[in-house]
Amino acid sequence: MQHYHYIFTGSGLSALMTVYEMILSKNFDDKTILLIDENPKKVNDRTWCFWDEKDTFENIVSKKWDVALFADKNFKRNLEINPYQYKMIRGLDFYNLVFETISNHKNIHFINQKVIDFEELGNHCVVKTESHSYTCNKIFNSIYNPNLVKNQDKYPLLQQHFIGWFIKSKEEVFDKNKATFMDFSVEQKGNTRFMYVLPTSSTEALLEYTLFSADLLSKEEYEEEIQKYIKELGITNYEILEKEQGNIPMTCFPFWEKNSKNIIHIGSAGGWTKASTGYTFKNTIKKSKLLVAFLTQHTDFRKFHKTDKFWFYDLLFIDVLYRNNELGSKVFSSLFKKGKPALIFKFLDEETSLWEDLQVIWKCPKLPFIKVLITRIFK
Numbered sequence: 001m002q003h004y005h006y007i008f009t010g011s012g013l014s015a016l017m018t019v020y021e022m023i024l025s026k027n028f029d030d031k032t033i034l035l036i037d038e039n040p041k042k043v044n045d046r047t048w049c050f051w052d053e054k055d056t057f058e059n060i061v062s063k064k065w066d067v068a069l070f071a072d073k074n075f076k077r078n079l080e081i082n083p084y085q086y087k088m089i090r091g092l093d094f095y096n097l098v099f100e101t102i103s104n105h106k107n108i109h110f111i112n113q114k115v116i117d118f119e120e121l122g123n124h125c126v127v128k129t130e131s132h133s134y135t136c137n138k139i140f141n142s143i144y145n146p147n148l149v150k151n152q153d154k155y156p157l158l159q160q161h162f163i164g165w166f167i168k169s170k171e172e173v174f175d176k177n178k179a180t181f182m183d184f185s186v187e188q189k190g191n192t193r194f195m196y197v198l199p200t201s202s203t204e205a206l207l208e209y210t211l212f213s214a215d216l217l218s219k220e221e222y223e224e225e226i227q228k229y230i231k232e233l234g235i236t237n238y239e240i241l242e243k244e245q246g247n248i249p250m251t252c253f254p255f256w257e258k259n260s261k262n263i264i265h266i267g268s269a270g271g272w273t274k275a276s277t278g279y280t281f282k283n284t285i286k287k288s289k290l291l292v293a294f295l296t297q298h299t300d301f302r303k304f305h306k307t308d309k310f311w312f313y314d315l316l317f318i319d320v321l322y323r324n325n326e327l328g329s330k331v332f333s334s335l336f337k338k339g340k341p342a343l344i345f346k347f348l349d350e351e352t353s354l355w356e357d358l359q360v361i362w363k364c365p366k367l368p369f370i371k372v373l374i375t376r377i378f379k
């Protein structure tokens with residue numbers, strides 16, 4: 001059986017980012033690394049957006065916006081997000097960048113196989129795919145196991161689910177300098193529903209009909225809403241260039257408690273998705289850097305995770321939206337109507353002081369949060 005120092009089960013964002021950080025650190029050149037994925041990662045299967053004040057992956061950023069629109073039924077606000085910019089990276093550009101870098105490192109291999117099992121056996125681990133078995137010292141797993149969250153009720157699960165159409169219209173209706181961050185003016189139907197629009201030119205944009213809720217819709221429902229929105233924008237003629245869909249777990253379930261000495265769960269499978277927003281890209285950059293630094297000094301993965309105040313804020317937020325899903329529009333509108341956009345983004349990046357937290361939190365409707373706080377204390 002072929003043995004490696006490290007095996008990555010699943011080779012999407014979090015695995016590739018971690019390997020990329022390993023390469024940059026130069027501390028792992030003597031380690032054999034195997035990346036396994038059932039998908040060859042050769043198509044653009046997703047688009048990542050994030051707010052950023054640095055030059056993160058600048059060479060593969062495909063579009064940037066300085067202004068983001070927030071709207072609901074009653075108001076519209078152009079958010080001046082300085083010092084941040086809202087940025088877009090195509091999944092395929094990121095995969096190509098990392099695989100090209102990997103190709104110069106003979107110690108790192110990728111295989112296109114489906115993982116069917118992995119486990120820790122004392123001092124080493126075994127990974128089984130449909131056709132082979134491999135042993136290793138440590139496993140980095142990013143294959144998400146939905147049953148972990150389903151089989152418990154302490155930490156509710158919402159999903160950020162959406163279908164997106166990248167369209168080209170005949171009419172020049174889009175402002176290419178402004179992304180629509182959240183447009184809650186769409187009918188809420190008892191949920192948290194909004195439109196997300198990322199224009200790349202005056203005639204081209206990715207439009208995503210998005211919900212933060214417990215249950216998925218039928219494909220037709222998302223697509224009818226996208227068509228309705230396109231019509232309301234005044235577009236009469238358009239073609240669909242690309243489609244994407246997603247279903248991102250929003251939960252405070254402590255995935256890290258499943259880590260063992262030699263197996264760590266990373267990415268969404270490891271709780272790296274920000275529960276209250278579904279954003280994962282930036283968290284993955286931060287966590288992969290921390291993980292790579294951790295590996296140079298520690299050997300026990302159970303010591304990697306640290307729970308902080310932001311986990312608790314997210315816990316309450318998810319409790320509120322799980323109980324009263326129709327409140328989403330009100331909560332986000334209360335934040336963005338008068339709040340400082342840069343401070344809100346800093347808060348969502350989990351980089352604010354307690355004083356700054358209070359400035360953001362204070363804007364939210366109080367009663368629903370107090371109710372869930374009391375329930376959590378006495379549960």
Ligand SMILES: Cc1cc2nc3c(=O)[nH]c(=O)nc-3n(C[C@H](O)[C@H](O)[C@H](O)COP(=O)(O)OP(=O)(O)OC[C@H]3O[C@@H](n4cnc5c(N)ncnc54)[C@H](O)[C@@H]3O)c2cc1C
Nearest residue numbers: 010012013014037038048049114115246267268279280281
């Ligand atoms: C369409 C879409 C758009 C998104 N947009 C954003 C965004 O704008 N901003 C943001 O911050 N986040 C976004 N996200 C959320 C998050 O960033 C992504 O889901 C991200 O890819 C998560 O990284 P990951 O490593 O956890 O999982 P993935 O990138 O999904 O990697 C997991 C890998 O495991 C592989 N795999 C699964 N099962 C097996 C198996 N049995 N054997 C072998 N391989 C397996 C998969 O093929 C996949 O490559 C988006 C998600 C989706 C789906």
